[in-house]
Amino acid sequence: MKLERLLSIIILLLNRRMMPAKDLAERFEVSIRTIYRDIDAINAAGIPIVTYQGTNGGIGLAEGYRLDRNLLTNDEFAAIVTALRSISTSYGKEQNQQLVEKINSVILPTHAEEFHHKTNSVLIDYSAWDGMEHLRPKLQLLNEALDTCVLVNFTYSNAEGNVSERTVEPHTLILKGRQWYLQAYCLEKNEFRLFKLKRMKELAKNRESTFIRRDPPSLEYIEGKSKFNVDKIQEIVIRFQDDVRHVAEELFGIEELLPFEDGSWLVKKAYPEDEWLYSFILSLGHRVEVLEPKDLRKTIANRAEKIAKIYKNHKVT
Incomplete structure (x- = not known):
């Protein structure tokens, strides 16, 4: 990802007087144009990087510049390493490990044991239980397209099952709820999707077609908000039998459970009513009951009846 690449470039230039842009591009597997964009971003952050022309030229820090090691404390270095290790659980790149090793190299030997303890105290594992090997090629391809600003083509099947061909400008990869999304400008719809x-x-990448990055809309879904089905959001009341209380605790948290007079437990949550909600409730099984709203209760009952008919009428041979 861009953050660790920028940090890696800074550390490399701290340890070397200069490096050719071509070498940096090959090292990080991006285009030379991307390296120059990275250099602009680093300059904008207040670290003076200059380009030296000529046979022995390249990219380097401004003469006499030194990065004060105290700019980042050991705790801050540990936070970066913890973040990189966590990111690598679902977005593994060789550069991540290289950057972790470089950060470890600047920690004083007298603080090494304490630093190791801090960086191994927390690991946020973003990977899905069923693995993500099938997604890695897509992530790699999209990451390359993001870095080089080339269009991508794909066949897409939406939540309603409609299939369409899309050509898009890829802008941002997003991991939310253990699912990967691409925020892109769709050339068919002429808007961000x-x-x-x-x-x-x-x-596939469309190597012949490049684009200039646009200003994407704010990522409302990152903050837990959504522009989809906002008119259908309503509070639902679900009752869990006491013997599946642990399921409710895991899904919603202990604080969200309200005791009911018959020994069961109630959960009140606001959700948009859609196919996801129906599937979610049905996945909870027969020890869970929707109490409110009545229309949702009726919908779940109708769908449960249809499921029951499938199993009653079908004879296994």
Whole structure:
């Protein structure tokens, strides 16, 4: 990702007088144009990097500049390493490990044991239980397209099952709820859209077509908000039998459970009513009951009846 690449470039230039842009591009597997954009970003952050022309030229820190090691404390270095290790659980790149090793190299030997303890105290594992090997090629391809600003094509099946061919400008990869999404400008719809990677197939870069990055809209879904189905959001009341209380605790948290007079437990949450909600409630099984609203209760009952009919009428041979 861009953050660790920028940090890696800074550390490399601290240890070397200069490096050719071509060498940096090859090292990080991006284009030379991307390296120059990175240099602009580093300069904007207040670290003076200059380009030296000529046979022995390259990219280097301004003469006499030194990065004060105290700019980052050991605790801050540990936070960076912890973040990189956590990111690597779902977005593994060789550069991540290289950067971790470089950060470890600047920690004084007298603080090494304490630093190791801090960086191994917390690991946030973003990976799904069923693995993500099938997504890694897509992530790699999209990351390359993001770095080089090239269009991508794919066949997309949306939540309603409609299939369409899309050509988009990829802008941002997003991991939310253990699902990967691509925020992209869709040339067919002429607007920014959010695409789920699992719903993409036949994904390919259009190497002949590049684009200039646009200013994408704010990522409302990152903050837990959504522009989808906002008019259908309503509070629902679900009752869990006492013997599946642990399921409710894991899904919603202990504080969200309200005791009911018959020994069961109530959970009150606001959700948009859609296919996801129906599937979620049905997945909880027969020890869970929707009490409110009545229309949702009726919908769940009708769907449960249809499921029961399938199993009653079908004879296994």
